[in-house]
Amino acid sequence: MPDRFRHGSRIVVAAPICRGMTPDHAEKRPNMSLSQRQLALLLIAPGLALVGALFLYPLCFSLISAFTGPGGGFSLQAFAKAYELYSGDILFTILIVVTSCALTALAAIAIAGTLTLGESRWVVGTLKALYRWPLFIPFIVAAQCMRTFLAKNGLMNNTFVSMGLMEPLQAMSFLDWRGIIITFVWKQTPFVALLLAGALASIDRATLEAGRNLGASRLRVLIELALPQVMPTLLVALVLSFVTMLSVLSVPMMVAGSQPTMLTVDMAFRINAYGDYATANALGVITYLISAGAAIIYLRHGMAKENAP
Amino acid sequence: MRILSIACSLAALIAASPLAAQTLNVATAGDQNMVDYVKDYLGPMFEKSHPGVKVVSVGTGPGDAGSQKIYEKLDAQKAGNATDFDVVVIHQKAAGTMVKEGLLAKYTDKVETAKMVSSEAAKNSLGSDVSGFVIPMFQSQTALAYNADLLKTPPNTFAELKDWVAKNPKQFGYNGIKGGMSGVAFVTGWVYAFGGDADKLIKGPYDPAVKAGWDKALGELKDFNKNVVITPGNAGTLDMLNRGEIAMGPVWVDMFYSWQADGKLPPNMKLKLAAPGMPGQPMYYAVPDKTANRKLAEEFIALATSPQVQADGIVKKFNWYPGIDAKNLEGKLDQAAWNKLFTDITPADLSAKAKSFPIAPYFNDILESYEKKVAN
Numbered sequence: 001m002p003d004r005f006r007h008g009s010r011i012v013v014a015a016p017i018c019r020g021m022t023p024d025h026a027e028k029r030p031n032m033s034l035s036q037r038q039l040a041l042l043l044i045a046p047g048l049a050l051v052g053a054l055f056l057y058p059l060c061f062s063l064i065s066a067f068t069g070p071g072g073g074f075s076l077q078a079f080a081k082a083y084e085l086y087s088g089d090i091l092f093t094i095l096i097v098v099t100s101c102a103l104t105a106l107a108a109i110a111i112a113g114t115l116t117l118g119e120s121r122w123v124v125g126t127l128k129a130l131y132r133w134p135l136f137i138p139f140i141v142a143a144q145c146m147r148t149f150l151a152k153n154g155l156m157n158n159t160f161v162s163m164g165l166m167e168p169l170q171a172m173s174f175l176d177w178r179g180i181i182i183t184f185v186w187k188q189t190p191f192v193a194l195l196l197a198g199a200l201a202s203i204d205r206a207t208l209e210a211g212r213n214l215g216a217s218r219l220r221v222l223i224e225l226a227l228p229q230v231m232p233t234l235l236v237a238l239v240l241s242f243v244t245m246l247s248v249l250s251v252p253m254m255v256a257g258s259q260p261t262m263l264t265v266d267m268a269f270r271i272n273a274y275g276d277y278a279t280a281n282a283l284g285v286i287t288y289l290i291s292a293g294a295a296i297i298y299l300r301h302g303m304a305k306e307n308a309p
Numbered sequence: 310m311r312i313l314s315i316a317c318s319l320a321a322l323i324a325a326s327p328l329a330a331q332t333l334n335v336a337t338a339g340d341q342n343m344v345d346y347v348k349d350y351l352g353p354m355f356e357k358s359h360p361g362v363k364v365v366s367v368g369t370g371p372g373d374a375g376s377q378k379i380y381e382k383l384d385a386q387k388a389g390n391a392t393d394f395d396v397v398v399i400h401q402k403a404a405g406t407m408v409k410e411g412l413l414a415k416y417t418d419k420v421e422t423a424k425m426v427s428s429e430a431a432k433n434s435l436g437s438d439v440s441g442f443v444i445p446m447f448q449s450q451t452a453l454a455y456n457a458d459l460l461k462t463p464p465n466t467f468a469e470l471k472d473w474v475a476k477n478p479k480q481f482g483y484n485g486i487k488g489g490m491s492g493v494a495f496v497t498g499w500v501y502a503f504g505g506d507a508d509k510l511i512k513g514p515y516d517p518a519v520k521a522g523w524d525k526a527l528g529e530l531k532d533f534n535k536n537v538v539i540t541p542g543n544a545g546t547l548d549m550l551n552r553g554e555i556a557m558g559p560v561w562v563d564m565f566y567s568w569q570a571d572g573k574l575p576p577n578m579k580l581k582l583a584a585p586g587m588p589g590q591p592m593y594y595a596v597p598d599k600t601a602n603r604k605l606a607e608e609f610i611a612l613a614t615s616p617q618v619q620a621d622g623i624v625k626k627f628n629w630y631p632g633i634d635a636k637n638l639e640g641k642l643d644q645a646a647w648n649k650l651f652t653d654i655t656p657a658d659l660s661a662k663a664k665s666f667p668i669a670p671y672f673n674d675i676l677e678s679y680e681k682k683v684a685n
Contacts, residue, residue, distance in 0.1 A: 253488070
């Protein structure tokens with residue numbers, strides 16, 4: 001039996017309705033007159049044109065520019081330069097984003113798990129009211145706040161010192177790679193937690209309660225019963241977060257010094273300081289490849305699931 | 310009928326408006342304070358003396374990035390009849406490129422105040438001949454800011470600074486080269502100090518082999534960096550000085566004084582220009598070649614570079630050094646404002662140690678060598 005029928009009857013009921021509405025359904029197609037088809041094309045035309053003009057055209061343009069040498073013609077020179085100058089930053093970017101994703105996943109699981117399985121109404125209510133807030137704060141504002149919050153003599157350390165938890169001499173600055181990770185995790189956790197909590201709320205509670213009745217702890221129910229059922233949602237949320245974090249310029253620029261830094265800062269610097277679009281585009285292609293890597297891992301996982309007996 | 314008449318009068322109004330009001334578009338590459346300077350200070354003053362003219366101030370962003378955007382816009386409109394911008398305020402690097410590509414108009418012979426300009430930067434912009442195309446709006450300078458309570462005698466030279474940092478690790482901070490020009494200026498000062506002939510870098514001619522001679526200096530800078538804090542940006546350095554996290558760092562003199570006046574820096578902070586010196590740069594007023602309002606643009610720049618405006622706006626309000634020769638400002642400015650500008654860095658210091666940035670190809674070589682040898 002396919003995986004998706006296991007979770008309850010809702011999907012089984014919904015499926016035929018969905019199928020009936022699909023335009024390419026074999027029985028429906030002959031009924032559609034030519035004018036209707038033209039109308040359909042006309043309807044999607046603005047969207048397609050927008051994607052073409054604002055996404056595909058610049059994408060091709062940047063790809064071509066990345067592979068063009070200074071004298072025209074095919075060349076890998078821009079990539080050689082990108083590697084020579086920014087190999088450290090490429091590694092740094094991957095490490096930052098992967099670590100942030102892992103920590104975001106942990107925090108989101110903790111929050112979503114508490115929301116679903118928590119038994120204290122007070123804790124669940126407070127958490128529910130609070131956890132979504134960072135979602136509405138733009139990256140640049142978050143970065144600006146972190147800049148004064150995480151500094152050596154910033155708000156966080158000063159608070160610890162005045163509470164007597166820390167000696168002033170022990171204070172250290174988090175305005176480096178740690179600051180970037182903290183900002184990313186703080187900003188992305190609500191997004192992942194929101195999707196995850198939604199998915200957890202829609203799974204069949206009977207399985208969870210059965211587990212509880214048989215004596216499993218709440219943590220065990222979360223890890224062994226609930227999480228496996230919402231894994232696809234968690235992965236989608238993490239892949240989206242991964243790509244978002246990869247593309248943020250303001251956070252690495254404002255929170256941390258520039259050595260090493262993330263690829264977005266290098267791209268901006270390449271253009272602003274040298275007007276060198278070729279190397280900037282090469283760095284862009286490297287970024288595409290990194291995010292493609294994340295997409296491939298996700299697709300692999302999805303396919304393995306589909307093919308499972 | 311009534312709707313028709315309203316529509317007719319509206320149409321007439323729209324048709325007539327270009328005759329009644331003329332718009333002068335001023336594009337500024339720089340921080341928001343420079344955009345506001347045009348919008349709130351120069352613009353209204355010009356509108357008062359030119360009834361019917363409206364000054365629109367556009368900011369294109371700080372640093373060379375802002376100038377790059379102006380360049381791209383003018384370059385894209387090269388083939389058209391008229392550009393969107395009538396006056397542009399640009400950095401040195403972009404000014405050279407724009408003059409070379411014929412995007413700017415030769416206008417200074419029509420502006421009276423151009424005769425009051427004495428600085429070398431009005432003729433030579435990082436190795437490009439720009440005489441006739443630009444008038445400096447102001448001259449700015451970088452220097453080392455330090456906490457006078459923590460160190461009584463600041464280092465006099467870059468060599469002394471190197472020793473001081475070795476003895477006091479993590480007390481010096483700068484923002485690398487990707488976080489703003491004060492860091493770039495510091496790295497340039499380092500190459501001037503330890504990389505051989507500074508004059509050749511400033512005056513040219515360009516020789517691609519010169520950069521090979523910087524390896525030792527940059528290797529030392531890499532070691533030096535192990536004992537410093539890399540700050541997030543020009544403002545980041547000032548923030549850390551303010552919070553007492555570092556004791557010294559390179560800053561822009563005008564930002565330093567403005568922050569101190571706003572109470573964002575403690576009064577015990579002082580400035581020092583260490584030998585052989587650090588670079589500064591002017592911003593230029595220029596007129597695009599294809600502007601439709603050439604005459605208005607020239608009149609605007611004449612006002613902006615007049616002694617009274619330079620004294621009140623540039624020196625008093627923003628703590629920049631004037632773009633025209635300082636002797637023209639005598640009598641226009643009270644003694645206190647004048648003294649404040651020269652308390653820590655005397656005019657003698659300025660004439661000996663205020664350098665210009667290197668010519669464009671050496672400038673790029675310094676940045677790229679830094680990325681190659683120090684940052685990666």
